[in-house]
Amino acid sequence: MTKAGVIPIYRARIAAGEIEYDPAQAAAAERLQDLWAKLRGYNPLPSRPANGWVGRLLHRKQVDELEDHPNGLYLVGEVGRGKSMLMDLFFEAADVPRKRRIHFHEFMQEAHRRFHQIKRDNPGISDPIPPLADMIASEAALLCFDEFQVHDIVDAMILGRLFEALFARLVVVVATSNTTPNDLYKGKPGRDAFLPFISLLKKHLDVLVLEAARDYRRERMQGLKAWYVPANRQADEELDHVFNRLTADATVHSSSLDIAGRKLIVPLTANGCARFDFSALCGVPLGPGDYLALATHYPIILIDGIPRLSPDNFDEARRFVTLIDALYEHRVKLYATAAALPDDLYRSGEGAKIFERTASRLEEMQSEEYLALRHLT
Numbered sequence: 001m002t003k004a005g006v007i008p009i010y011r012a013r014i015a016a017g018e019i020e021y022d023p024a025q026a027a028a029a030e031r032l033q034d035l036w037a038k039l040r041g042y043n044p045l046p047s048r049p050a051n052g053w054v055g056r057l058l059h060r061k062q063v064d065e066l067e068d069h070p071n072g073l074y075l076v077g078e079v080g081r082g083k084s085m086l087m088d089l090f091f092e093a094a095d096v097p098r099k100r101r102i103h104f105h106e107f108m109q110e111a112h113r114r115f116h117q118i119k120r121d122n123p124g125i126s127d128p129i130p131p132l133a134d135m136i137a138s139e140a141a142l143l144c145f146d147e148f149q150v151h152d153i154v155d156a157m158i159l160g161r162l163f164e165a166l167f168a169r170l171v172v173v174v175a176t177s178n179t180t181p182n183d184l185y186k187g188k189p190g191r192d193a194f195l196p197f198i199s200l201l202k203k204h205l206d207v208l209v210l211e212a213a214r215d216y217r218r219e220r221m222q223g224l225k226a227w228y229v230p231a232n233r234q235a236d237e238e239l240d241h242v243f244n245r246l247t248a249d250a251t252v253h254s255s256s257l258d259i260a261g262r263k264l265i266v267p268l269t270a271n272g273c274a275r276f277d278f279s280a281l282c283g284v285p286l287g288p289g290d291y292l293a294l295a296t297h298y299p300i301i302l303i304d305g306i307p308r309l310s311p312d313n314f315d316e317a318r319r320f321v322t323l324i325d326a327l328y329e330h331r332v333k334l335y336a337t338a339a340a341l342p343d344d345l346y347r348s349g350e351g352a353k354i355f356e357r358t359a360s361r362l363e364e365m366q367s368e369e370y371l372a373l374r375h376l377t
């Protein structure tokens with residue numbers, strides 16, 4: 001946390017050569033700086049009205065005092081424009097004691113899980129939303145959502161009431177998205193019932209279109225080879241170089257994905273890149289749900305040490321096939337060190353036929369055309 005705000009960090013990164021100056025990003029950074037200033041020390045009591053008239057009165061007073069609590073910000077734009085980079089910078093700088101940054105999809109999964117938990121723990125409860133909102137608001141007065149989007153009718157159904165309750169608890173929301181609020185959940189069943197949520201979102205979040213000139217992610221990937229063979233020390237170093245280049249301006253950290261209440265550890269991540277050892281991905285009993293979560297979450301995945309596969313390590317090979325299907329279907333960009341080129345990865349025998357498709361996908365995933373495709377979340 002810093003007392004100085006967004007702009008000094010943004011400028012320092014430019015000065016250090018970590019990022020290039022971009023006028024649209026600079027304008028967005030100014031907007032984030034304004035919000036940063038308004039939110040200094042922001043720490044509303046998250047409670048809903050206490051029982052009794054004194055409690056209600058006190059709460060009303062507090063809400064009134066905070067009536068002008070600032071709108072959040074909805075950063076929307078094409079891929080690779082720096083939305084997540086700017087939001088992360090803002091989050092890091094935010095001088096807010098209770099703050100949380102989370103991928104929106106994970107937030108919703110957690111919300112559904114808690115919703116059902118509250119129902120289980122309180123049989124007969126008529127509405128789990130208020131206690132759920134209390135829980136979320138007590139953890140964070142500032143919520144930063146990466147990749148805000150709504151595909152799922154189950155999400156669409158709870159979002160309106162949940163966010164209304166969160167805003168009533170003075171939670172401020174900052175989000176990044178590829179979709180403008182007006183286009184959220186467009187053309188999906190039950191859209192009409194979803195429209196009030198869009199109005200609510202626009203009431204509490206200012207929409208800022210980030211029209212940065214370039215797809216910086218794509219640029220960073222330019223000229224990087226995808227497949228390093230054989231997986232020797234030199235290949236390791238080359239993959240290190242790829243990872244460093246893609247994450248140069250960020251702090252690499254470990255993270256975890258929440259998959260149906262389980263945690264999948266992501267040992268190294270930054271800037272939407274995640275790096276794994278082959279054995280951590282395919283040598284342990286992970287399944288399609290885990291690979292799907294990875295594929296939707298990370299636009300770029302690096303894998304160290306893909307070995308030759310054969311009927312002798314069939315489980316690993318099978319998982320690898322499932323993993324590559326998920327990555328391919330979601331247009332994830334893959335960088336790897338491997339014992340052999342895709343066509344030679346699988347030694348003949350049972351399963352070789354299935355592996356042909358994987359090899360062909362791996363080949364395609366190295367092509368310029370594939371690398372230019374948009375990540376599907």
Ligand SMILES: Nc1ncnc2c1ncn2[C@@H]1O[C@H](COP(=O)(O)OP(=O)(O)OP(=O)(O)O)[C@@H](O)[C@H]1O
Nearest residue numbers: 019020022078079080081082083084085216217271
């Ligand atoms: N001005 C810049 N100069 C250099 N690199 C940049 C700049 N802006 C962003 N980047 C880098 O480009 C990559 C993509 O940025 P970021 O992840 O923030 O894009 P995004 O808008 O969130 O994309 P998406 O919509 O796919 O989530 C990151 O590695 C980021 O650090």
Ligand SMILES: [Mg+2]
Nearest residue numbers: 083084147176
């Ligand atoms: Mg992003």
